[in-house]
Amino acid sequence: xxxxxxxxxxxxxxxxxxxxxxxxxxxxxxxxxxxxxxxxxxxxxxxxxxxxxxxxxxxxxxxxxxxxxxxxxxxxxxxxxxxxxxxxxxxxxxxxxxxxxxxxxxxxxxxxxxxxxxxxxxxxxxxxxxxxxxxxxxxxxxxxxxxxxxxxxxxxxxxxxxxxxxxxxxxxxxxxxxxxxxxxxxxxxxxxxxxxxxxxxxx
Amino acid sequence: xxxxxxxxxxxxxxxxxxxxxxxxxxxxxxxxxxxxxxxxxxxxxxxxxxxxxxxxxxxxxxxxxxxxxxxxxxxxxxxxxxxxxxxxxxxxxxxxxxxxxxxxxxxxxxxxxxxxxxxxxxxxxxxxxxxxxxxxxxxxxxxxxxxxxxxxxxxxxxxxxxxxxxxxxxxxxxxxxxxxxxxxxxxxxxxxxxxxxxxxx
Numbered sequence: 001x002x003x004x005x006x007x008x009x010x011x012x013x014x015x016x017x018x019x020x021x022x023x024x025x026x027x028x029x030x031x032x033x034x035x036x037x038x039x040x041x042x043x044x045x046x047x048x049x050x051x052x053x054x055x056x057x058x059x060x061x062x063x064x065x066x067x068x069x070x071x072x073x074x075x076x077x078x079x080x081x082x083x084x085x086x087x088x089x090x091x092x093x094x095x096x097x098x099x100x101x102x103x104x105x106x107x108x109x110x111x112x113x114x115x116x117x118x119x120x121x122x123x124x125x126x127x128x129x130x131x132x133x134x135x136x137x138x139x140x141x142x143x144x145x146x147x148x149x150x151x152x153x154x155x156x157x158x159x160x161x162x163x164x165x166x167x168x169x170x171x172x173x174x175x176x177x178x179x180x181x182x183x184x185x186x187x188x189x190x191x192x193x194x195x196x197x198x199x200x201x202x203x
Numbered sequence: 204x205x206x207x208x209x210x211x212x213x214x215x216x217x218x219x220x221x222x223x224x225x226x227x228x229x230x231x232x233x234x235x236x237x238x239x240x241x242x243x244x245x246x247x248x249x250x251x252x253x254x255x256x257x258x259x260x261x262x263x264x265x266x267x268x269x270x271x272x273x274x275x276x277x278x279x280x281x282x283x284x285x286x287x288x289x290x291x292x293x294x295x296x297x298x299x300x301x302x303x304x305x306x307x308x309x310x311x312x313x314x315x316x317x318x319x320x321x322x323x324x325x326x327x328x329x330x331x332x333x334x335x336x337x338x339x340x341x342x343x344x345x346x347x348x349x350x351x352x353x354x355x356x357x358x359x360x361x362x363x364x365x366x367x368x369x370x371x372x373x374x375x376x377x378x379x380x381x382x383x384x385x386x387x388x389x390x391x392x393x394x395x396x397x398x399x400x401x402x403x404x
Contacts, residue, residue: 063206066207093238100327
């Protein structure tokens with residue numbers, strides 16, 4: 001199981017990306033990606049939670065009884081998510097207001113549970129931390145691309161700044177969740193095509 | 204002790220839950236004042252914005268609030284004050300939106316002829332759709348609006364309805380339910396104020 005850090009990075013960013021290969025964390029992919037700023041904060045929050053949950057699970061793995069393994073993992077995840085929520089509310093109140101219930105919903109993001117169960121349960125704390133952070137990165141870059149398209153076409157802005165001309169008709173569908181389905185589908189199609197092509201080339 | 208025994212499981216679960224909840228309450232306690240201060244500033248900003256006073260620097264909001272509302276009583280259903288030589292009444296409101304409670308502040312002239320302004324404190328509407336009720340272009344439509352009849356949220360041209368005499372404001376595209384919730388909430392509050400203040404004057 002001892003994978004090298006660079007292999008973990010490649011796996012999490014591309015070959016088994018949590019979003020477009022494992023299709024995890026779709027709920028938030030649909031919900032927060034109509035705005036780049038919210039997406040950045042959400043994904044940084046997720047990166048933080050996944051990293052630290054992995055460390056904690058990895059450190060406690062020999063103490064946790066098998067019967068209550070899952071519930072303890074959930075407890076640890078909830079702990080870090082509430083910490084993120086408290087920090088945002090105290091120091092970034094505007095962001096906290098904009099994200100609203102989505103911060104709490106990081107708890108239900110399957111990526112965190114998935115990594116805790118699949119990786120941290122059987123690896124050391126440092127490697128687990130790295131795995132959590134890179135999984136978060138894999139999630140982040142996909143969401144950023146989707147958010148880029150949605151904010152640009154839906155609002156005509158990027159990071160809240162107007163970039164398209166005044167007369168541009170906003171695509172209301174891009175603001176709503178269903179558009180993320182279309183974009184994610186297109187994304188999976190493109191990335192899979194590239195992946196298959198590369199595999200074919202190697203043979 | 205066997206790791207899979209019921210006793211160990213119970214003790215372990217208890218201890219781990221205790222440790223994490225203890226740490227959380229520490230973090231909560233440490234940031235409590237900061238959070239309360241943020242909430243106060245958000246509320247003060249809403250009152251100022253409803254009364255038509257813009258304060259750019261967040262550090263000056265509390266001072267501006269105290270000078271604009273010298274005898275503010277947060278428990279009273281409404282507060283009277285004088286802004287720019289005009290007597291106005293400010294009052295907090297809340298009501299059901301599409302997903303949750305929408306709360307905010309309404310300011311009207313003391314003779315109840317015109318709305319001074321509207322500000323939103325909190326809401327849970329869809330970001331980018333119903334969430335746009337807190338944007339300036341939407342709220343500015345209420346400024347100076349005539350209160351002689353019912354305020355209507357209509358489906359307008361898309362550029363906003365800035366005629367203060369027709370009692371109409373343009374709703375939000377893609378957020379019809381939130382727009383009509385706002386219509387209900389605003390009119391309820393106006394009627395409530397008319398009953399309360401109409402009795403005094």
